[in-house]
Amino acid sequence: MYYWRDLADVPEGFGPAVVTIGNFDGVHRGHQSVLQQLVEAARERDAAAVVISFEPHPAQVHRPESAPELIMGLQDRVETLADTGIDGLLMMHYTLDLAAQTPEEFVRSVLVDGLRAKAVVIGHDVRFGRGNSGDLSTMQALGNQLGFDVIVIDDFGSNLQGKTAAAGERRCSSTWVREALVAGDVTTAARILGRPHRMRGEVVHGAARGRALGFPTANLAPESTGFIPADGIYAGWLIDSSQVRWPAAISVGSNPTFEGVSRQVEAHVIDRPLEEIDVFDLYGQTVIVEFVRRLRGMVAYRGPEALIDQMRLDVAQTRTVLSTEQRTYG
Template sequence: MFYWRDLADVPDGFGPSVLTIGNFDGVHRGHQVVLEQLVSAASERNAAAVVISFDPHPAQVHRPDSAPELIMGLQDRTETLGDTGIDALLMMHYTLELAALTPEEFVRSVLVEGLRAKAVVIGHDVRFGRANSGDLSTMQSLGEQLGFDVIVIDDYGSSLRTSTTAAGERRCSSTWVREALEAGDVSTATRILGRPHRMRGEVVHGAARGRALGFPTANLASASTGYVPADGVYAGWLIDSSQVRWPAAISVGSNPTFDGLSRQVEAHVIDRPLEEIDVFDLYGQTVVVEFVRRLRGMVAYRGPEALVEQMRLDVDQTRKVLSTEQRAYG
């Protein structure tokens, strides 16, 4: 996949292309439906499948005090988009100057002159250009004027049952993913995303309480990317810089047993003796933590002994959950 951070990086003569535009935060199953249709339409037209996205998120520029927390960081968004089969990704730096372009200026300079668009894949609710003044009819009019097709996706995404018991369905969306993570419901987040939610960050030194209790942890730096789910203990995976996947019990919270104040994400690798893997060897590495299932909420225990007993139970339950997942997904 070609990856460009600026329109000027696109090689002269690139194209023709079939493209779509969006933030694609989470690259959830709804996004994946759009991208599948993009790749199919590009193949039919013997053109390159191109995604135009933005960094930072437009909301972080226009309303930084109320912008939603991002589901995934830039590296994970880029890699996940690349896994969908697209040919190129233009990750445009979003600025007020870019936002000031009229719909025609944006389409003409980026889509037509920059990427030689043969077709554009969009939904009925598309908005683009200065003050979001461009809509579907605007794009269709510009397509007729500038010589590209507009492929409208009737259901811009995919829907899922809201729960295993509820009869109603809800359209997959980044908002729904955030709601699920805010509630600690990483199982629902997995259903919407089509894969476990993940965070990525550098392993840093913590208070070393886990090691003293016999449960050493890899602590993620506060600058880690990815939406932090609700406080609690989760079964999941730690993926090290060599792409080795380790089963892990993951704690999110402020360590209330020890009157902690700041929220931390820390992963205890299970079923590996310290002589084989010492998690402190991970210091300085950038690792990925994947959340599979929430085991319990965060609780303050009456002293270290009670906490250790609960941590043993957490490890046992983590082992069972991940064993079941491996049998289900191979």
């Protein structure tokens, strides 16, 4: 997949292309349905399938105080989009200057001159250009004027079965993913996304309480990317920098058994003898943590002994959950 961070990076003469535009936070099943239709339309026209997206999220520029927390970081968004089979991704730096372009200026400079668009794939509710003044009829008029087709996707999304959402059904959306994660329902989030929700970050030193209790953990740095789900204990996976997947019991939150512990995400890799811990040194590595199922909420225990007993139960339950995990989500 071609990956461009600026319109100037697109090679002169690139194209023709079939293009779609969106933020694609989460790259959930609804997004995947759109991108599948994009690729099909491009293949029919002997053109490249190209996605235009934005970094940072436009809401972070226009209303940072109320912008939604992003489901995934930039690296995961790029990698997941690449897996959909598209040919190119133009990740435009979103600024007030870009937002000030009229619909015609944006379409001429980016779609026509930059990408030589044969067609544009959009939904009925598309908005673009200065003050979101451009809509579907605007795009269709510009297509007639400038020589590209406009392919309208009726629903612009799908339901949890991956089918086009019918009337009365909830279509897959980034908002729905966030709602599920706020509730700690990573199972529903995975069904909307089509894969487990993940975070990515560097492993940093913590207070070493887990090691002292016999359950050493890999602590993610505070600046890690990905939506942090509700506090609790989860069964999941830790993927190290060599792309090795390790089964893990994951803790999210501040441990209420100990005072003065700030909120954090930490993963205990299960079934590794204590004598191997020094060999399994993740400090400084950038790792991925995937959330498969929430096991319980956070509870304050009466001392370390009760906590250790519960952690043993958590590890046993994690082992059971992961041994039966479905690798497809539907």
